[in-house]
Amino acid sequence: MSTDPPIVAVRGLVNRFGSQVVHDGLDLDVREGEILGVVGGSGSGKSVLMRSIIGLRTPDEGRIEVLGVDARSTARADRQQIERNTGVLFQDGALFSSLTVGENVEVPLKEHHSGLPDGLRRELALLKVKLAGLPADAIDKLPSQLSGGMRKRAGLARALALDPPLLFLDEPTAGLDPIGAAAFDSLILTLRQALGLTVFIITHDLDTLYAICDRIAVIADRRVVAAGPIDEIERLDHPWVQDYFNGPRGRAAREAGERAAVEP
Numbered sequence: 519m520s521t522d523p524p525i526v527a528v529r530g531l532v533n534r535f536g537s538q539v540v541h542d543g544l545d546l547d548v549r550e551g552e553i554l555g556v557v558g559g560s561g562s563g564k565s566v567l568m569r570s571i572i573g574l575r576t577p578d579e580g581r582i583e584v585l586g587v588d589a590r591s592t593a594r595a596d597r598q599q600i601e602r603n604t605g606v607l608f609q610d611g612a613l614f615s616s617l618t619v620g621e622n623v624e625v626p627l628k629e630h631h632s633g634l635p636d637g638l639r640r641e642l643a644l645l646k647v648k649l650a651g652l653p654a655d656a657i658d659k660l661p662s663q664l665s666g667g668m669r670k671r672a673g674l675a676r677a678l679a680l681d682p683p684l685l686f687l688d689e690p691t692a693g694l695d696p697i698g699a700a701a702f703d704s705l706i707l708t709l710r711q712a713l714g715l716t717v718f719i720i721t722h723d724l725d726t727l728y729a730i731c732d733r734i735a736v737i738a739d740r741r742v743v744a745a746g747p748i749d750e751i752e753r754l755d756h757p758w759v760q761d762y763f764n765g766p767r768g769r770a771a772r773e774a775g776e777r778a779a780v781e782p
C-alpha cells in the first residue's frame with residue numbers, strides 16, 4: 519500500500535445549508551495517480567464536496583488539504599497554488615458562450631501566465647484542444663457550434679490548460695450517448711497514463727466506474743461510508759450500495775467490465 523501522503527486530504531468536513539446538514543464529519547483521501555470515482559444518491563453532496571475541495575465553497579467545519587495547501591486559506595499565494603494545480607470540468611462545461619473554444623482555453627493561460635506572447639498562447643491552446651481529442655479546426659468554433667460531446671472535450675481542454683496534476687470532473691459522461699461516453703472514458707485513461715494525472719470523478723455512470731476507476735468513494739448518510747476498489751464496494755452491506763451496484767444496471771455494467779477485461 520502507498521505510504522505517500524494523499525494529494526487531497528479531507529477531514530471532519532461539515533457543510534450545512536440552513537438547517538440542512540449535507541456533510542457531517544466526512545473524511546476522504548485522494549491518492550496520487552489514482553482515478554477516484556465519487557458516487558452517491560442525488561443530493562448526497564458530491565458537488566458540494568468538490569466545490570469545498572477546490573475552494574469554491576467555504577465549509578462550515580473541517581480541514582481540507584490540496585497538494586499540501588490548506589484549501590480554506592484565502593492567502594493569494596495559496597489560492598494561486600491550488601488554482602494552478604487543479605483543472606476542473608464542470609457538469610455543463612461552463613464555457614464562455616461568446617468566446618471560441620481556443621479563447622476559452624486561453625482564459626486560464628492569460629490569468630496565470632500573463633507574460634506569454636499571443637502566438638505562443640494560441641499554440642498552447644491548440645495543443646490542449648488536440649489533447650482533448652478535438653480536431654484542430656474546433657479551436658475557432660463557438661461552443662454553440664459544437665455537439666454535446668465536443669463541448670465536454672472543449673471543457674476538458676480548458677481544464678488541462680495549465681498542465682494541472684489534479685483533475686476534477688463533475689459528471690463528465692452525463693448526456694453523452696454510450697459510444698461517446700465510452701470514448702470519453704478511454705480519453706481520461708489515456709490522459710492519466712500520458713500526463714500522470716490524479717483524477718477525481720463525480721459520476722452516476724456505472725460503466726465509467728467499472729471501466730476506469732481505481733477506487734470508488736461512496737457518499738451516503740452525510741459521510742464517505744466506504745472507499746476502495748469496486749469489487750470491495752459492491753459487496754458492501756449498505757442499502758444504497760446494494761441497490762446501485764446490484765440492481766439491473768449495476769449487473770449489466772459489471773458484466774460489460776468483465777468482458778472488456780478478458781478481450782484482448
Ligand SMILES: Nc1ncnc2c1ncn2[C@@H]1O[C@H](COP(=O)(O)OP(=O)(O)OP(=O)(O)O)[C@@H](O)[C@H]1O
Nearest residue numbers: 535538540558559560561562563564565566567722
Ligand atoms: N448553494 C446552495 N444553497 C442551498 N442548498 C444547496 C446549495 N448547494 C447545494 N445545496 C444542497 O445540498 C445538497 C447536496 O447538493 P449536491 O449538489 O452536492 O448534490 P449531488 O450529490 O451533487 O447531487 P446530484 O447527483 O443530483 O448532482 C442538495 O440537497 C442541495 O439542494
